[in-house]
Each structure stands twice: as structure tokens, then as C-alpha cells.
Amino acid sequence: MGSDSFNWPFILVILVILHRVNSVSAVCELSFKDSGKLYNYSLASPLAKFPHGVLGEDGFYKVEVNQTVLWFQLCDAMIFNHDRPRCADCLECGGPSRCGLECSALVANNLGGYPVCISLGRVNSTIINIMDIKNPQKGVVVKMSSIGPKHNCSLSVSVICDSNALRGPESMEKSGTCDYATVLWHPSGCGSSVAVHGGGWGWFGTFITIILCLFGSYLLIGTVYRCFFLGVHSLHALPNLDFWSSIPHRTQSFFASLVQKFRGPSEGHRSTYSRVNF
Secondary structure (H helix, E strand, O other): OHHHHHHHHHHHHHHHHHHHHHHHHHHOEEEEEEOOEEEEEEOOOOOOOOOOOOOOOOOOEEEEEOOEEEEEOOOOOOOOOOOOOOOEOOHHHOOOOOOOOOOOEEEEEEEOOEEEEEEEEOHHHOEEEEOOOOOHHHEEEEEEEEEOOOOEEEEEEEEEEOOOOOEOOOOEEEEOOOEEEEEEEEHHHOOEEEEOOOOOOHHHHHHHHHHHHHHHHHHHHHHHHHHHOOOOOHHHHOOOHHHHHHHHHHHHHHHHHHHHHHHOOOHHHOOOOOOOOO
């Protein structure tokens, strides 16, 4: 009994961790097909020099320009073990005691000598797109947004492919009321590509699959009904067995009639009358 009560908290912790890892991976993944190639981006996948992928190793990235400070984390919420944001109006991102812990992007502007925070994005609003459709391996753009009672804001982070090292972010740009953008170079922005051949059956394949599924469901439900409710067993439990068993003969007769139609009457059916010359 004591052993079971000891194991349950441990199991719950493991489940929470696995759920968090799977959620981060799902947010950070993108597949893109172009010109016979399939490009895959998994920003949270570990790399040789970056065990957390593109995620900031400190739990966040920070950019400071003039009197504006930007904190963000890619594909996950921010974690602060140090240098936690201290600013007013942080209710949309954790409040005064947990400022910065309940969003994925936060900006602080100096207004009247006091830093005032605005939430820019949340994890569940993260969208990843190809940076350049003509050059998919250039990188991706990670965009997150936050819709609040006072502001509708966003942050776009361009993750440019650099297979050697991490650089940035070093600057930020602002457009509109509270739409920000910044850039960093990271190996996770390079992605991977594989050659793909053929386009499959498309809509026709989907249609055939649906028909087969409906037909299988019809046979299964009909067989179960006849077997358990009508007491019919063996092959006779199949619904409309006489119709299905007659299909081969019907098919053979149909093709035989087509062949006879195109070949004309056979020798045995030709007229036995001979031509008479007068």
C-alpha cells in the first residue's frame, strides 16, 4: 500500500513531463512540400550543440534596445531562474508575482519613468511558416500573438538557417501599436529535405477509401445483426449473400455480351441461306 502511494506521484510527474514535451514538439514542427522535395522542420529537436533545439537555454531570449526590453521563448512558455521581468501591467502574463511565466513573449516600454509590460504571444497561438517560398531552406518565421482586453499584439521571430552556430537576437522592429519582429540565426532553421516521388491518387484515392470503409461497415454491422439477433451462422450470416454470390456470374455474362456485341454474330448464328443466281 505504501509502495503504491509512493509511485503514483512519480508517475504523474512523468506523465506531465511527457505531455509537455509532446506539446512543444507539436507546436515546433512544420512540413512543406515543393518541387518534388519534402522539407521538415522540427525546431525543438535536440542537436549536437543545442540539446533543446531552438529553445533558449536560459528559458528565454532577451533583446534590449534603448528603453524597450523584449523577452520571448520559441514554441514554449518562458521560464525565469534569474532576471525576471519587473514591470507594471503584467496581468496577461502571470501577474506581479509570476510576471513572464504565463506567456511566450513579453515587452516592456518605459512610460513616465516606469516599465510597463505588454504580452505579445502565447504558446497556443504559435504559427510557423516558410520564410521564402522560393528558397525553403533559408529558414522559417515563428509568429505568436496575444489578444487581450487592451491590446492585440504579436511577435514574429525569423529563424534563419545557420548550420554553424547561434547568433542573435540583437535588434527588434516595431510596426503598428504593438507588433514586434526580431531575427536570430540557428541550425534548427535549416531543417531537412527528402525527395518524394508521385502524388498518390489524390481525391480519387480518398473517395475509394471512403467507399471501402462504408462497404466494410455495412458487411460488419449486417453480419453481427444476422448472427446475434436472427440466429444465422456461417456464410449465410453475410447480408444479401445471394446477391454477392451472383456477382461473378453477372460479371461474366456482362462481358460476354459486350464481346458478342463488338464481334458481331458468331458462325453458328449466321444465315444458312445461300445466294442464288438467276
